[in-house]
Amino acid sequence: MHMGRRSSAATITEVARAAEVSAATVSRVFNNRFVGDPTVAERVRRVAGELAYTPNHTARSLALGKTRAVALVVPDLANPAFQAILSSLSKAASRDGYRVLVADSEESAVDEPLLVDEVRRRCDAVVLCAPRMPDADLLSVAARLEPLVLINRPSPRIDAPSLSIDYGSGIRDLAQHLYELGHRHIVFLEGPPGSLSNRQRLDGLAAFAHQVGDVRLERRPGGVSTEDGVATAERVMATGATAVLAFNDLVAIGLLDGLHRLGARVPQDISVSGFDDIPFAKYTTPPLTTASVPNTELGTQAWHRMRALLRGEEPDHNLVFEPRVELRDSTAPPARGRGRITD
Amino acid sequence: MHMGRRSSAATITEVARAAEVSAATVSRVFNNRFVGDPTVAERVRRVAGELAYTPNHTARSLALGKTRAVALVVPDLANPAFQAILSSLSKAASRDGYRVLVADSEESAVDEPLLVDEVRRRCDAVVLCAPRMPDADLLSVAARLEPLVLINRPSPRIDAPSLSIDYGSGIRDLAQHLYELGHRHIVFLEGPPGSLSNRQRLDGLAAFAHQVGDVRLERRPGGVSTEDGVATAERVMATGATAVLAFNDLVAIGLLDGLHRLGARVPQDISVSGFDDIPFAKYTTPPLTTASVPNTELGTQAWHRMRALLRGEEPDHNLVFEPRVELRDSTAPPARGRGRITD
């Protein structure tokens, strides 16, 4: 024995004794599996109420072999994109009686496998968002961690439902939009070199450049935050480009501010686009042209897949969400382009 | 018996048998309580490794009577303020080996007590953010749910550590700032009528008005979101006030946009202030004067209190954070005030 203070909640045994039935009966009553004398059920309920009895979740979990909780592992809980995913996942899960445990890997790809292992043990499954996890790690993690659903980490070799965003198509559409506006010299402000979504953007852009031919596409280190964006303003102007594709809205917003301080007008002097369509994108000055990403829907769909897995059903097909261009005022035809102007 | 497929992880008993020791020994090895022959420990570890054994968290929790998890209950996970709290709480907790389980009450104050009860059962404690929970509920919840730490819900009658923001002082400081600028006719855009933080702002404003005397302070329904803010623009202009205190930054940002569309210039025609100092406040046009609120620090401090409680130690004193005025460009002296202008 090793109890703390005995002020804790009543146990099923105590209720059973007080109601003069067996623990099995109490258990049945509480799980709606009771079929006998309604009087008995009533008495059990009453006694349980008096004793303020509520089943011990841990004990149930051990007996049942399931915790009714899933873990969500993300690289950075403070990132609005992950917050949207968490929020929608949690809401959806709770409708099915599940809770979500969060784990922030703090962008540390190396101990991510350990972290995932650890949280998986406390839950019935994990929703993993690990854009920087090496493929080998992901493979081994996936092997022993199912049920597992992957977010933003498509991997053909893994047999786990996967939901993702096609960043490549999003940035391509944005580039296409700028091109149609008449821009022929565009700079792309890169995100973290190691990140998959940066890779996808780069690939999408390369494909685009290859396809249209007559466009000069440069890349410059950008970053991920507003501060990073502010810092790139001078560098961007130095390129002489007529338009810039920022890695995300945060960077774009910072850039807008930086450009403003330098006296550059957007979109007259230079066009700027973001990515993500965060809630503030439409309130910047000028309102930001960007590509919207359905993170909330991503969270909801992730839960649908997860629920199917948990029930032993076949999960719906994998999904790749295509970002959608949101045309606003931060992009316009170049004043005098180096390429031809469309009109 | 009622096992699923027996493909699950190895148990302590299996490791014990394979290593030819008792389960107790394996347990000791894994908990660093083993003091005997190093050879034995080594063998146990090796065998455990071969069997890919990792302790079952649920079983441990049941045996120990603790889960090493705490719940965070908030009214809306999608709100950036709660995200900041969650993110910092989770990071702090994880450094001490704890995980956090999230529960979103979806602004439904009525089933909050049930929700809190439910999650408390799965965890060792709960960090509760329930600004709208009736006092009576809070009292009964507090009685049976400790360890408990309260965020933004100061309650003198409850013996639980409490961390909060002094919204009254924040809004008073903002009003004072406007007053010193020369504003004598100010409108306050209210938040949710039932919310404590709205109440505090109202009280702070009343005290301020009473203290300075010569200021006309009106209140108007505002809301909590950017959309709400956009919608109030006309109503605000109709008051003829020279300055407006928005309930929060979101509302202020929406208002800025609404005013811009009406052709009103900020701060020349009207001054606008927000509340919270969300990351974007400094990037609006013009940059928003607001009162900053340390949500991240709140989460960190909440964990410190929680940890003390969990260890049976005396938690640090309760804390009330005073918002700090962040002077930016959305506030300026009125063009021609109805009161005297300071200069």
Next chain:
DNA sequence: CTGTTAGCGCTTTCAA
């Protein structure tokens, strides 16, 4: 030093 044993609180066969 190490193993035996009881127990954490609940669920679920199996038998009556």
Next chain:
DNA sequence: TTGAAAGCGCTAACAG
């Protein structure tokens, strides 16, 4: 219809 008993996997007295 109900109860006895075993078991979920682990920990911790207690012996030896």
